[in-house]
Amino acid sequence: MSNPLLRGSLRLLNAFAGSELAERYGLQERAKAWLAKGAQRGVSMMSQRRGEPAGGEERGRDLFDLTPTEDQELIQQTMRRFAEEVLRPAAGRADDAMALPAEVLARASDLGLGALAVPERYGGAADGRSPVTWTLAAEELARGDMALAWALLAPVSVANLLMDHGTDAQRERWLPDLADEKRVATAALLEPRPLFDPRRLLTRARPHRGGFRIRGDKSLVARGRSADLLLVSADLEGEGRRLFVVDKDRAGVDVEPEPAMGLRGADPCRVRLDVEVPADALVGEEAERGSHQRVVDLARIGWGALAVGQCRAMLEYVIEYCNDRVAFGEPITNRQAVAFLIADMAIEVDGMRLLVWRAASRAEHGLDTTRAAHLVRVQCADKAMKIGTDGVQLLGGAGFIREHPVEMWYRHLRSVGVVEGGISP
Amino acid sequence: MIRLEVPRKLKGLVELASSVAEGYFRPISRKYDRAEHTYPKELDLLAAAMSAVDRGGAGVDSGRGSGERGRGGDTIRNGGNMATVLGLTELCWGDVGLALTLPGQGLGNAAIAAVASPEQKARFGERWAAMAITEPEAGSDSAAIRTTARLDGEEWVLDGEKIYVTGGERADLVVVWATLDPRQGRAAIKSFVVEKGTPGMEVVRLDRKMGIRASDTAVIRFDGCRIPRDNLLGSEVIHTRESFAGAMQTFDNTRPMVAAMAVGVARAALERATEILAASEVKPQHGGGPRDAPAAEAELVRMEAELEASRLLMLRAAWMADNGRPNSVEASMAKAKAARVANDITLRCVELCGAVGYGETELLEKWARDSKILDIFEGTQQIQLLIIARRLLGKRSHELK
Numbered sequence: 095m096s097n098p099l100l101r102g103s104l105r106l107l108n109a110f111a112g113s114e115l116a117e118r119y120g121l122q123e124r125a126k127a128w129l130a131k132g133a134q135r136g137v138s139m140m141s142q143r144r145g146e147p148a149g150g151e152e153r154g155r156d157l158f159d160l161t162p163t164e165d166q167e168l169i170q171q172t173m174r175r176f177a178e179e180v181l182r183p184a185a186g187r188a189d190d191a192m193a194l195p196a197e198v199l200a201r202a203s204d205l206g207l208g209a210l211a212v213p214e215r216y217g218g219a220a221d222g223r224s225p226v227t228w229t230l231a232a233e234e235l236a237r238g239d240m241a242l243a244w245a246l247l248a249p250v251s252v253a254n255l256l257m258d259h260g261t262d263a264q265r266e267r268w269l270p271d272l273a274d275e276k277r278v279a280t281a282a283l284l285e286p287r288p289l290f291d292p293r294r295l296l297t298r299a300r301p302h303r304g305g306f307r308i309r310g311d312k313s314l315v316a317r318g319r320s321a322d323l324l325l326v327s328a329d330l331e332g333e334g335r336r337l338f339v340v341d342k343d344r345a346g347v348d349v350e351p352e353p354a355m356g357l358r359g360a361d362p363c364r365v366r367l368d369v370e371v372p373a374d375a376l377v378g379e380e381a382e383r384g385s386h387q388r389v390v391d392l393a394r395i396g397w398g399a400l401a402v403g404q405c406r407a408m409l410e411y412v413i414e415y416c417n418d419r420v421a422f423g424e425p426i427t428n429r430q431a432v433a434f435l436i437a438d439m440a441i442e443v444d445g446m447r448l449l450v451w452r453a454a455s456r457a458e459h460g461l462d463t464t465r466a467a468h469l470v471r472v473q474c475a476d477k478a479m480k481i482g483t484d485g486v487q488l489l490g491g492a493g494f495i496r497e498h499p500v501e502m503w504y505r506h507l508r509s510v511g512v513v514e515g516g517i518s519p
Numbered sequence: 520m521i522r523l524e525v526p527r528k529l530k531g532l533v534e535l536a537s538s539v540a541e542g543y544f545r546p547i548s549r550k551y552d553r554a555e556h557t558y559p560k561e562l563d564l565l566a567a568a569m570s571a572v573d574r575g576g577a578g579v580d581s582g583r584g585s586g587e588r589g590r591g592g593d594t595i596r597n598g599g600n601m602a603t604v605l606g607l608t609e610l611c612w613g614d615v616g617l618a619l620t621l622p623g624q625g626l627g628n629a630a631i632a633a634v635a636s637p638e639q640k641a642r643f644g645e646r647w648a649a650m651a652i653t654e655p656e657a658g659s660d661s662a663a664i665r666t667t668a669r670l671d672g673e674e675w676v677l678d679g680e681k682i683y684v685t686g687g688e689r690a691d692l693v694v695v696w697a698t699l700d701p702r703q704g705r706a707a708i709k710s711f712v713v714e715k716g717t718p719g720m721e722v723v724r725l726d727r728k729m730g731i732r733a734s735d736t737a738v739i740r741f742d743g744c745r746i747p748r749d750n751l752l753g754s755e756v757i758h759t760r761e762s763f764a765g766a767m768q769t770f771d772n773t774r775p776m777v778a779a780m781a782v783g784v785a786r787a788a789l790e791r792a793t794e795i796l797a798a799s800e801v802k803p804q805h806g807g808g809p810r811d812a813p814a815a816e817a818e819l820v821r822m823e824a825e826l827e828a829s830r831l832l833m834l835r836a837a838w839m840a841d842n843g844r845p846n847s848v849e850a851s852m853a854k855a856k857a858a859r860v861a862n863d864i865t866l867r868c869v870e871l872c873g874a875v876g877y878g879e880t881e882l883l884e885k886w887a888r889d890s891k892i893l894d895i896f897e898g899t900q901q902i903q904l905l906i907i908a909r910r911l912l913g914k915r916s917h918e919l920k
Contacts, residue, residue, distance in 0.1 A: 100534075100535065100538040100542065104538055104539060104542030104543045108542065108543050108546055108547065108561050156522070156524065156526050156527050157522065157526045157595055157596075157597050158522060158523060158524060158525065158526055158597050158601065158834060158838055159520055159521060159522050159595050159838075160521060160523070160835060160838060161520065161521070161595060162521055163520055166521075226521050288810075289808060289810045289811045290808055290810075290811075291807050291808030291811040292806075292807070292808060293806060293807045293808070387806055390806065391806075413911060413912060416912075417912055417913070424918075427908075427912045427914065427919070428914070428918050428919055428920075430901075430904075430905070430908075430919070430920075433904070433905075433908035433909075433912060433914075433919055434901070434904045434905075434908060436908060436911060436912065437855075437903075437904040437905075437907040437908040437911065438904070440852070440907060440911055441832075441852045441855055441856050441907065442828075442856075444832060444835075444849075444852055445828030445829070445831065445832055445856060446828065448523065448828065448831035448832060448835060449824070449827060449828055449831060451521055451523055452523035452524075452831060454521070455521050455522045455523055455524075456524075458521075459522065459524075461524075464805050464806045465805045466827075467805075468805035468806055468809070468820070468824075469805075469820075469823060469824040469827050469828075470824075471809060472809050472820055472821055472823075472824040473824035473825065473827075473828055475809065476821070514808075
């Protein structure tokens with residue numbers, strides 16, 4: 095960031111400034127004037143070089159700003175209410191049943207998430223593609239319940255990925271059904287192995303009879319049993335990582351429940367693939383497919399947003415519980431050992447949230463997202479789990495009992511360091 | 520519109536501060552770490568140039584007066600607070616001690632900016648002001664201070680002892696917290712501006728410190744020190760609540776500044792450690808599986824994430840201040856997180872670089888000494904947590920002690 099010209103002259107001046115001689119001969123006064131002029135010129139030069147407009151309309155449009163747009167705020171409020179009224183009360187049952195409750199699905203279809211994701215051109219109601227909007231929505235939904243938020247956003251994620259990477263023909267073919275929620279789509283990106291690296295996929299695709307043959311295992315696929323379409327990532331021979339749309343009805347797609355520590359309400363499934371797909375299942379055109387890394391980055395932002403939402407729920411729950419809980423004659427929050435832990439939770443939730451927002455806004459503004467999303471992934475893995483385990487700790491024995499949702503949230507939050515490719519905002 | 524990037528219009532300032540840090544501070548960094556209590560005279564020249572640049576419109580004030588229309592007709596601004604934290608981050612990447620002893624940039628200046636009348640701002644605003652709050656028997660508990668101010672005719676008479684006064688010997692002015700009536704607690708605490716050389720004010724000694732040695736830390740005694748009546752900042756009246764709150768407001772401005780210092784020194788350590796470790800084939804990467812990297816690489820990336828979260832918390836606090844939103848809690852969050860992260864990062868970088876990091880041939884060991892104070896002054900880590908917790912839990916200070 096430092097300017098080499100200016101840096102050089104400053105170094106010279108530095109040597110000059112320390113010298114007794116300069117002081118004696120009054121050279122310092124002249125040097126001050128020179129540096130002031132030079133530095134001013136330097137600043138205006140730097141600004142011009144960066145293409146800063148002289149004033150007027152362009153000025154100020156690239157400001158640091160944390161204010162959602164009016165549309166985004168409306169969506170936030172809607173999702174917040176839905177999370178409170180529908181998701182939170184249903185979460186425990188969904189977790190027990192390992193399935194999305196019917197009334198959640200019914201109420202969700204009133205919400206019209208599919209239409210919100212798909213642009214008008216393809217049968218939806220969205221007026222554009224906004225990763226920030228879906229990041230905010232994911233956060234609010236996960237404040238109700240992370241597993242159900244994941245499940246409801248699975249088809250939205252596929253729509254977003256098809257908008258980002260698909261050809262026009264592919265969008266026309268798949269998106270209308272996702273807009274009016276006639277079909278359920280879900281992404282299958284994660285693979286069941288330790289030290290999973292999203293840059294190295296073991297699921298492979300190779301050209302086969304005019305189409306492709308895909309073989310490999312995918313893990314923690316949301317709504318695996320009810321989904322009609324799978325968006326699968328695979329390493330395409332000679333090309334690298336690609337996305338494929340796979341019809342679940344095809345022979346060679348084997349789906350079975352994959353019960354896990356948490357997120358059970360989303361019906362997580364293992365998908366085993368040894369399947370032939372037609373040529374147009376390969377998402378995007380050769381020149382336009384873009385980098386698969388964006389798929390990875392976006393998913394990290396999305397999972398971070400879910401983590402933030404679930405952690406906010408934990409923080410709010412813990413504040414209420416601990417303020418009411420009396421021990422030794424006063425609320426336990428009068429003790430610093432308790433209060434400081436809660437203050438730390440709040441600091442880390444906000445830190446995570448700002449990291450997620452920054453990465454999402456970079457995606458939205460077409461800036462490189464790989465570093466920002468990686469930092470989301472790394473920070474959230476640590477902090478979300480700490481908030482999960484501290485939340486249970488603060489409730490004590492009650493935190494371990496399933497009467498309170500915090501034990502489920504603890505199980506959900508362990509996924510933050512595990513899942514890659516959950517949702518794509 | 521949500522966007523968390525440094526605006527273009529502040530990049531010139533960042534570049535200038537970064538050039539100063541690299542070209543001006545770094546070459547003399549070790550020299551003044553060794554020569555504690557020697558004033559770095561190189562800074563006079565720099566301070567003069569910087570205030571000229573400020574007047575020329577490229578400095579802190581350049582952020583004001585332009586912005587985008589926000590919601591409901593409000594204009595979103597990236598102004599003086601954001602410019603300050605961004606510039607200070609760069610300077611402290613160069614050297615925290617030197618940045619702290621830059622003439623005209625004292626913590627007392629923040630107090631004057633926060634609470635002085637327009638007339639007082641005109642009188643004191645351009646001069647270097649140190650801040651004297653702590654006493655031998657009153658640290659974090661600033662309400663317990665014993666330095667007294669007594670009105671005698673048209674003059675205040677100050678009596679008491681202040682310690683840990685950053686820039687106390689070098690500054691032109693000292694902003695002193697004193698009580699009008701010790702029995703009335705925090706409501707009676709006011710701040711007073713004392714000019715250097717006022718009879719009755721004496722710099723008793725300079726402390727020797729672990730780090731930030733380029734900056735002087737003074738013990739100052741006031742013994743019947745008489746100052747003009749209108750050197751009191753704010754109102755003379757003892758209100759039950761507001762007045763102390765007014766004095767405390769200073770911290771809403773200075774805490775994001777300390778966060779900026781922390782972000783700067785932590786970035787310095789992380790960058791240098793990364794350079795040193797690159798020679799040992801340690802090359803942190805983004806985009807892959809975080810668990811699929813060697814331990815040292817994973818460690819560097821983890822620190823990078825902590826630092827980035829701290830930086831964003833700092834920017835948020837400054838952004839809120841620029842847009843007239845109360846930011847006490849957010850300022851404390853930024854300070855708490857950035858300071859502890861900076862301490863952790865600077866220490867860990869020494870550890871990762873082994874004997875190379877521990878030795879004086881590198882600045883890593885110095886940064887690990889400099890960073891410690893950031894988690895202590897302007898409210899310790901624990902005080903920040905108290906402030907945050909009280910607000911979150913809806914507690915009064917007598918409930919959550």
